[in-house]
Amino acid sequence: MPDRPKPAKISVDNVSKSFPSDTGSLDVVGGVSFEVGDGEVVALVGPSGCGKTTLMSIIAGFVQPDSGAVHIDGALQAKPSKQGILISQHGSVFPWLNVQQNLMFGLDGAAPQDKRALADHYAAMVGLQGFERNYPHELSGGMLKRAELARALVVKPEILYMDEPFSALDALMNLRMRNELLRILAEERHTVLLITHDVEEAIHLANRVLVLSSTPARIKASFDVPMPHPRKLSSRDVQDLRVAILRELGVYSD
Amino acid sequence: MKKVLPSLIMATLLIALWWVLVDVTQSVIFPTPWQVLQAMAELARDGTLFEHIGASLFRVGTGFGLAVAFAIPLGLWMGWVQGAYTTLNPIFQILRPISPIAWIPIAILWFGVGNESPIFLIFISSVFPMIVQTVAGVHTIERRYLRAAENFGVSRATLFRQVVIPAVLPQVIVGMRIGLGVAWLVVVAAEMIALHSGLGYLIIDSRNAGNRYDLVIAGMIIIGLIGLLLDGLMRLLEGHRLVRWRYAR
Numbered sequence: 001m002p003d004r005p006k007p008a009k010i011s012v013d014n015v016s017k018s019f020p021s022d023t024g025s026l027d028v029v030g031g032v033s034f035e036v037g038d039g040e041v042v043a044l045v046g047p048s049g050c051g052k053t054t055l056m057s058i059i060a061g062f063v064q065p066d067s068g069a070v071h072i073d074g075a076l077q078a079k080p081s082k083q084g085i086l087i088s089q090h091g092s093v094f095p096w097l098n099v100q101q102n103l104m105f106g107l108d109g110a111a112p113q114d115k116r117a118l119a120d121h122y123a124a125m126v127g128l129q130g131f132e133r134n135y136p137h138e139l140s141g142g143m144l145k146r147a148e149l150a151r152a153l154v155v156k157p158e159i160l161y162m163d164e165p166f167s168a169l170d171a172l173m174n175l176r177m178r179n180e181l182l183r184i185l186a187e188e189r190h191t192v193l194l195i196t197h198d199v200e201e202a203i204h205l206a207n208r209v210l211v212l213s214s215t216p217a218r219i220k221a222s223f224d225v226p227m228p229h230p231r232k233l234s235s236r237d238v239q240d241l242r243v244a245i246l247r248e249l250g251v252y253s254d
Numbered sequence: 255m256k257k258v259l260p261s262l263i264m265a266t267l268l269i270a271l272w273w274v275l276v277d278v279t280q281s282v283i284f285p286t287p288w289q290v291l292q293a294m295a296e297l298a299r300d301g302t303l304f305e306h307i308g309a310s311l312f313r314v315g316t317g318f319g320l321a322v323a324f325a326i327p328l329g330l331w332m333g334w335v336q337g338a339y340t341t342l343n344p345i346f347q348i349l350r351p352i353s354p355i356a357w358i359p360i361a362i363l364w365f366g367v368g369n370e371s372p373i374f375l376i377f378i379s380s381v382f383p384m385i386v387q388t389v390a391g392v393h394t395i396e397r398r399y400l401r402a403a404e405n406f407g408v409s410r411a412t413l414f415r416q417v418v419i420p421a422v423l424p425q426v427i428v429g430m431r432i433g434l435g436v437a438w439l440v441v442v443a444a445e446m447i448a449l450h451s452g453l454g455y456l457i458i459d460s461r462n463a464g465n466r467y468d469l470v471i472a473g474m475i476i477i478g479l480i481g482l483l484l485d486g487l488m489r490l491l492e493g494h495r496l497v498r499w500r501y502a503r
Contacts, residue, residue: 062401080405092402095499096420105416106406137499155406 007074008035009191010159015058015068016216017051028054030216031068041185041192043202046212047249052195053088053163055217059193060086060161072159082106084159085152089167093136093147099123100132102147106155122150125184142173149181153188162194166201178204182229199245203238204231211248221248285468290475293468302456306473307480309451310441313369314484317376318437324377325384325433326426332385333392334418343389346382354379354440358447372444372452379440380433387429391422424492424500431488438481453477 017029028051036042046052057063059070061080070077072084080086085106093102103119110118123132126146136144145166152160166174178201185192196202202209203225211221223245227237246252269287276286285293297303332339354375361371395418403417445454453473460469492501 060405062404080401080407082405082407086401086405088398090398092398094399094402094417094420096423096496097416101416105403105412106408108408108412135499 006038007071009038009040009073010036010059010193011071011074012059013068013071015055015065015070017054017058017063017065018216027216029058029065030218032212032217032219033068034210034219034222036191036193039189039191040208041194041206043194043196043206043209044212045196045199045202045209045245045249046217047214048197050212050214051217052197052212055212056086056161056163056193056195060084062086082155083157084161085155085157086161086163087148087152087165089164091144091148091168093144093151095136098133098135099128099139099147099150102136103151103154105151118154119150122154123147125153125187126150126180141169142177145169145173145177146180149177149184153184153190156188157190159191159193162192164196165194167196167198174198174201181205186229199242199249200233200238202245203241204233209241209245211245221245283465283467285471289468290471293466293472294476297456297469297472303476306451306453306456307476309449309455310445310453311480313372313444313452314376314434314437314441316369317373317441318380318434320373321377321381321384321433321437322430325381325429326388329385329388329426329429330392330418330422333389333422339389346385350382350386354436355443358444361444362447367447367449369449371447372441372449375440375444376437380437383432383436384426384429387425387432388422391425391429392418394425395421420496424497427488427491427497430491431485434484434488435481438477438484442477453480 012032012034015029015032016027018025018027020026032055034042044052044055054063058065059077061070061077061084064078094105097105100116100119100123103122104115107115107118120129120132123129126149128143128146128150131139131143136147139147149165166177169177182205192205194202194205199209206225209223209225210219211223212218213220223241225241227235231238273286273288276284294303297306328342332342357375357378358371361374365371365374399417399421403413408416441452442454442457445452446458449455453476457470457473460466460473491497
């Protein structure tokens with residue numbers, strides 16, 4: 001008897017969501033379906049205000065869709081869990097806890113010294129060794145992002161939901177954090193769903209790029225990114241793909 | 255030093271003006287600054303000054319302490335549980351604008367003229383600002399932090415200990431500062447009614463017992479200085495490690 005096919009890591013089936021507004025109701029997400037395989041990195045790109053963040057909130061389990069469903073490993077996603085950690089643009093590192101305490105926040109069960117060791121291990125992994133006792137207001141924007149990433153990684157989530165994770169950083173730090181993320185993904189296996197408005201970032205990081213329409217968000221096109229890592233962003237292939245995706249977004253450039 | 259210099263000069267000028275005005279008007283009752291200083295020294299020498307200060311501080315400490323113990327848990331509960339907020343908030347909004355002075359007759363009726371009356375009045379005056387600030391603190395916790403806690407699936411105890419309480423603490427301290435300020439304002443007023451000790455009593459008694467306006471003004475200045483000191487202590491709390499994040503950057 002053949003094995004039953006494994007369900008997709010993330011399966012989004014015809015999800016839609018609308019919010020009440022002055023003129024009735026505003027459709028924000030309009031029937032989105034796609035799947036993400038285990039260990040895949042999928043990027044969703046779309047114009048700003050297109051409902052990407054709402055879609056991400058639904059997939060991560062914070063918001064329930066009006067219709068349709070999200071399944072993780074075949075199980076209905078009813079509420080957020082440690083299985084998938086959300087990293088958002090503005091970050092949510094607790095300003096009243098130091099780096100180590102932030103990293104230990106999501107850990108339970110283990111003895112305190114084990115938690116501390118684990119926290120310090122991940123702090124080192126993202127390049128924050130020596131800053132374990134520092135408070136977030138003593139860190140730069142890039143370091144804060146690293147702390148946020150480490151806090152997610154330390155609970156060993158299967159999925160990382162990244163909503164414009166590096167958008168608040170300057171261009172240089174943005175590029176540095178992308179490389180950092182790719183290095184970590186090569187070390188530890190995670191399924192990543194990335195939302196971004198930055199096409200280059202999407203091509204740099206993802207195996208597949210899904211293009212969303214403007215509100216209500218729908219999937220307009222899908223592009224595979226076959227280039228192996230490390231990707232050379234100035235290469236012909238990348239540039240061609242970038243132009244094709246931008247065209248799909250309604251932006252024409254040569 | 256540069257910061258305090260202008261206000262020191264201003265204070266000196268005001269005292270000089272006061273002295274000149276008393277001199278020019280040849281007032282028999284209104285004292286000169288020098289007479290006030292002598293009155294303070296006299297009170298300090300016979301020890302009554304410290305008795306009055308001690309009595310007032312004891313009443314403020316007790317009333318304010320009770321108010322803190324009551325307002326903070328209640329404020330947290332009201333902030334967290336929407337039903338508690340919608341039920342209790344309108345009542346507190348009606349009670350809050352009533353001046354504590356208006357409670358004096360009720361305080362005397364319920365607690366007589368001992369220490370309990372001013373303690374009750376201080377409680378009443380400082381409890382509402384602290385409830386309001388604590389509730390506001392809970393309501394303004396940024397959603398991204400609550401979401402993160404939800405995402406990591408922490409227990410309710412951890413949620414409160416590591417997210418809600420530390421997030422609210424800066425607002426609680428603001429509430430405590432307001433509460434203590436009002437408490438100090440009220441203790442003096444409350445002590446003017448009856449009793450036999452306290453800085454409020456000192457002022458009223460000095461007037462009644464032979465128009466000792468030097469003692470009246472000495473009492474007022476001491477009240478002002480202690481109020482400044484109490485506020486300074488609360489400001490020290492704002493610099494505490496646990497809430498410094500709020501004021502950084």
